[in-house]
Amino acid sequence: MSLGGMATTLVREPDERVNWLTSLPFFAIHLLCFAVIFTGISPTAAVLCAVLFFGRMFLITAGYHRYFAHRSFKLGRFAQFVLAFGSQTSAQKGVLWWAAHHRDHHRFSDTERDVHSPRKGFWWSHVGWILCDRYGPTKLDGIKDFARYPELRWLNRHDWVPAWSVAVACFLIAGWSGLVVGFFWSTVLLWHSTFMVNSVVHVFGRRRYETSDTSRNSLLVSLITGGEGWHNNHHHYAASARQGFFWWEIDTTYYVLKALSWVGIVRDLRTPPARVLHPEVEVEDEADLEADLEAA
Numbered sequence: 001m002s003l004g005g006m007a008t009t010l011v012r013e014p015d016e017r018v019n020w021l022t023s024l025p026f027f028a029i030h031l032l033c034f035a036v037i038f039t040g041i042s043p044t045a046a047v048l049c050a051v052l053f054f055g056r057m058f059l060i061t062a063g064y065h066r067y068f069a070h071r072s073f074k075l076g077r078f079a080q081f082v083l084a085f086g087s088q089t090s091a092q093k094g095v096l097w098w099a100a101h102h103r104d105h106h107r108f109s110d111t112e113r114d115v116h117s118p119r120k121g122f123w124w125s126h127v128g129w130i131l132c133d134r135y136g137p138t139k140l141d142g143i144k145d146f147a148r149y150p151e152l153r154w155l156n157r158h159d160w161v162p163a164w165s166v167a168v169a170c171f172l173i174a175g176w177s178g179l180v181v182g183f184f185w186s187t188v189l190l191w192h193s194t195f196m197v198n199s200v201v202h203v204f205g206r207r208r209y210e211t212s213d214t215s216r217n218s219l220l221v222s223l224i225t226g227g228e229g230w231h232n233n234h235h236h237y238a239a240s241a242r243q244g245f246f247w248w249e250i251d252t253t254y255y256v257l258k259a260l261s262w263v264g265i266v267r268d269l270r271t272p273p274a275r276v277l278h279p280e281v282e283v284e285d286e287a288d289l290e291a292d293l294e295a296a
Contacts (some may be wrong), residue, residue, distance in 0.1 A: 010112055010119045015134040023131040025130055029091075030188055035180045044174040048182030052166065054190055054226075056090045061226045061253040063087035068099035068146055068280055072241035073257060074267040079152050079274060091163035091187055092194070094156030095131075100142040101135060106238055109213035110202075118202045125190075126199035163187075193224050201231040209236035209279070219250070227251030237276045241269045 039045075063083040066072045074082065093097060101115050111116045115135055118125040129135055138156055140147045143239075147153060152239040155162070170182040204218030213235055220228030222244065230243040230251065237245075244251030260266040 002066040012120050016132050018131045018250035019133050025201040027050050032184050037070050039176040039180045040178040042105045045177040049186045057226050060090050064098045067101040072270045085162050087164035089166045094159040096143045096156040097138040100139040103142050104162050116198045126195045146280050197228045207232050211235045226253040237272045242271045
């Protein structure tokens with residue numbers, strides 16, 4: 001069976017088991033969401049929850065993923081730091097840790113060396129890999145291009161600072177309801193929404209391109225994650241800042257990046273060339289075809 005149809009199951013190594021002790025904070029934050037029984041849901045807290053979910057979703061997809069992991073556009077150094085800090089408000093560990101492991105995922109997709117292949121189990125690809133000991137350290141050798149910046153190394157070592165800064169701000173703005181609903185609820189929703197890109201769209205969805213992995217495209221996941229659900233597109237051409245390759249594939253992260261490029265914050269947005277979009281077509285004049293696609 002091809003990888004696109006989910007090949008044989010891979011066996012996890014002994015150090016790829018959940019460390020329940022070190023994972024207690026992760027589960028505790030889930031349990032703290034139930035404190036809403038005591039705090040209630042204030043209108044301000046509900047707004048905070050929505051703003052923090054969608055705002056931080058953009059920071060994850062544009063920051064952790066498309067910029068730091070794939071370098072699909074360019075930023076100045078200050079904007080780079082702001083994006084890194086904003087990404088880490090998601091409480092998904094340090095920016096160098098995230099990007100280095102994601103690069104390994106692409107390098108070894110759905111093989112024994114993939115950090116979160118669903119071939120090791122759906123739960124594993126969704127969250128189990130984060131909770132084991134094996135992938136705890138940051139692989140600085142895999143992210144040397146960004147590890148050379150001392151401010152990013154500091155952020156990576158102190159990955160809790162951005163997230164808990166937001167948590168404190170939520171409490172100051174809307175009290176206990178702001179902390180529980182605004183911060184904890186939005187964070188848990190954010191976690192499992194982004195985790196779906198590792199799990200759901202490697203199992204469910206459609207495959208436009210015959211890649212050597214199990215990646216799939218999903219409109220639903222794309223709507224939730226700002227365009228990350230066009231995962232088969234992404235694995236076909238990971239260098240692109242635009243993951244919804246065609247106009248009908250909604251990719252809100254790319255739309256925001258494009259708008260930021262108009263004011264000079266973002267530079268050199270990379271998009272897929274015609275030969276990537278249509279590998280089955282022999283392109284005689286690629287420039288003309290790309291112009292036609294842009295017009296569409």
